[in-house]
Amino acid sequence: MLEDLLEKYPQQEDQLIEILLDYQSQKQHRYISEEEIARIAAHLGVSESKVYSVVTFYTFFSTEPRGQHIIQVCKDVPCYINGERTMRSVLEKLLGIRVGETTRDKRFTLEQTSCLGHCDGAPAMRIDDKTFTNLDENKIKAIISEYRGAK
């Protein structure tokens, strides 16, 4: 699958982010493995370190397999002040995992991210493409059980 995708892109360094976005969105567990990083690097004629650097710079890329739903909690200052720590520990307890981990059933991955652009609704989190604001313990519980209920 990676080979077919690489075919479509010119072998230029400036294509790197496009390729990573395109590939990760199609891949199961939405992550990019070590072999794939090496392959993409070879295709573009850049070093493995360069690709890894880009993958680790942006929080929407991952080098580890992720769950079906990716929960990202904002860790920037406004959220931090407005209870980011509670939000995080509620989620950790609810899911039974720590930040950076994936639940055993591969349903959820919990991550931190930088500002989501909802400082007025802090604390905020994003699940996949949807953002939730003004969170408290009850709200979080309701949201997670809704996601658990849906398949």
Added chain:
Amino acid sequence: MVNIRINNTDLTVKEGTTILDAAKANNINIPTLCYYPDLDIKSDCRVCSVEIVGEKGLVTACSQPVWEGMEVKTNSPRVLNARKTLTELLLANHDDTCTACERNMNCELQTLANTLGIDENRFENVLEEEPLDSHNDAITRNANRCIKCGRCVDVCKNVQGLNILETMNRSHEMKVTPAYGKYLSDEECTFCGQCSSVCPVAAITERDNTDEVWRVLDDDRKHVIVQVAPAVRVSLGEELGSEPGSIVTEKMVAALKQLGFDGVFDTDFTADLTIIEEGYELIERIKEGGTLPMMTSCCPGWISFIEQRYPELIDNLSTCKSPQQMFGALAKSYYAKTENIDPENLHVVSIMPCTAKKYEAAREEMSVDGEHQDVDTVLTTRELGKMIRQMGIDFNELENTPFDNPFGITTGAAAIFGATGGVMEAALRTVSEVLNEEPLEKLDFEDVRGMEGIKEAELELAGNKVKVAVAHTLSNARQLAEKVKGGEKDYAFIEVMTCPGGCIGGGGQPYNTTDAKREERIRATYQVDTGMEYRKSHENPYIKRLYEEYLEEPLGEKSHKLLHTHYFSRN
């Protein structure tokens, strides 16, 4: 021209000048960390922050060009406070055990803290310790000292074109490492050490082998000899506080004798030998239709580069060992025999401008008896400087002392090995005399000298026009490698040195090497050349004698066994 004012001094400077350069040209010192001459301006450490009167925020002097009427304050309380805070934050995420550090008293972070008068840190140390990468023979990486200035990234990416070190993650989780935090030995690192030579702190250093040398020097059973590379005599003075480009050959020999070496020899001798063997190899390839262009093989960084990335060009590499390894091979065979020393008790040390030479000496095939490495320990110029300081030697007061024989009489051709283009020029001096069967009118091949990235020259050899090329840095070398891979047949001979300027700019040379200093060392190198009695390798009387007494003939059976080698694809 633009009129500006810095700290109450009116100055007129060129348009487009940065505040930093304008200040420096007028003896006003602004501290820097991520800035390094000859590299890109990164402006990420913010240590060079200054105040522009009338502007709200502070600006970084290394990146901010001046404008007409600009008024700068480099030392206002606001500036000093900001610098102090930044430095304290760096120290709070740093292994700050200065007295237990290789760079103690030679560290830019320590100097900065000292000039800012930091005597206590308001921030608690939050360093999360990481393991050392000491998994190769050449370079040690200590992430606990890294201040993420990005200089090594810049050198590895832009000078060498390799990009093995990179910035990973972001904000407070940022790190500078190879992908996945792997070891350098698991990456296609050439161990050139250019990253170590630009690092402001002790986060990347050569693997320190000085203890091992002190130990063998103290062991009465051991006969310990040392060889010194051409580039060290024009840089050791600088390491010990003299002006760049100081030539200290004979004081260096005296210092090595004081350290206790039983024989102090010159790698220049085996550089002459390399020219004979490599010259004859080139002649043979030209006459008998061997693989051309032939490419030099004295630089282990370049050898790694070919083995890792261009294995299809392995046959183009000369089979000659480097001068360091030819010396080691002769020491463990010829010298051990004539001096009647059990190889078990013969310890060969080399002093090199280079970190990759440590790796080269440890390569498995670099052993003539299959039991002992030919070169036992390699020290960089910096490590020799350290030993001289440890011994308390007053270097400038030493009496001038010549090298010992039989490996002490050398030529100007060997002396220039240290500068980019030097091996080419030395080879041309010999090859053209042998092939044209008449003495050269002019010994200096100006076309192959100097700091230009890729140099070419054309000359006549035995009635044929021949083209040669010289490259330094792996970015430039890659261009030539691509050409040869693409089938370019124009060149007969290519010289490549991994380090900018050649070995005089090597990864084991004094810290803070810049292009300006490289130019000084190159000038000194050619000065050594013109001052020599013999200037062509084939005129070296001791080389002639070595062939008569021992080696018999260039490319002969003995030479093949001792002085030539082979390479491996590591792709």
